[in-house]
Amino acid sequence: MEHYFTNNENLKSNLRSIEYTVKNTSFVFYTDNGVFSKSTVDYGTDLLIKAYLDNSEKTGNVLDIGCGYGVIGIVINKIKGQEIEQVDVNKRALHLTEMNNKENKTKSKVYESNIYEKITNKFDVIITNPPIRAGKKIYMTILKEAHEHLKPNGELWFVVRKDQGAKTIEKELKENYNIKLIEKQRGYYIYKADFALTN
Ligand SMILES: C[S@@+](CC[C@H](N)C(=O)[O-])C[C@H]1O[C@@H](n2cnc3c(N)ncnc32)[C@H](O)[C@@H]1O
Secondary structure, three states: OOOOOOOOOOOOOOOEEEEEEEOOEEEEEEEOOOOOOOOOOOHHHHHHHHHHHHHOOOOOOEEEEOOOOOHHHHHHHHHHOOOEEEEEOOHHHHHHHHHHHHHOOOOOEEEEOOOOOOOOOOEEEEEEOOOHHHOHHHHHHHHHHHHHHEEEEEEEEEEEEHHHOHHHHHHHHOOOOEEEEEEEEOOEEEEEEEOOOOO
């Protein structure tokens, strides 16, 4: 079975565009076969974006890790003007993210990185809808190692479904982070984590 996070160059392209509106701002995203949530912006991603826009006071730079076709970083750059870096392991997703930045007149640094391998900056915010299907080792590394790439008082924002083990993840992250449940809807949990007390 092919997963959206694998690079399959033989997978036939079927480029299309979808529309997405948030905070009265409309976006167009190119999507394709072989990328996550190609027909519509994912419910959890939408909830994460809105929770972040409504609740974070951060204004500095943002890492959108596992960016897919780029929706999270593009919306944040457009609406809050924050400086963005977007990474993924899926080359097709990265190409779409470049196209989508052009299409929506947003700016970000887009590059390939397996987890944090190529990340050199420190960020005010790391935000992700993590690749649960890539396996626990990968998504827990993205969440647990975030603090190594955050500035002091930086924030990690993520979404995870209850049936994908939200409560277990919360418990594991409590060892290193202050973790706060910001929002829950339809089994999707939005968390903000920082390490102000533990760092
Ligand atoms: C659940 S999708 C989210 C995509 C996009 N952020 C969104 O919300 O629509 C997770 C993304 O993580 C990427 N991914 C999988 N394994 C990864 C890894 N080892 N390092 C970085 N990104 C990875 C996948 O290719 C996929 O695009």
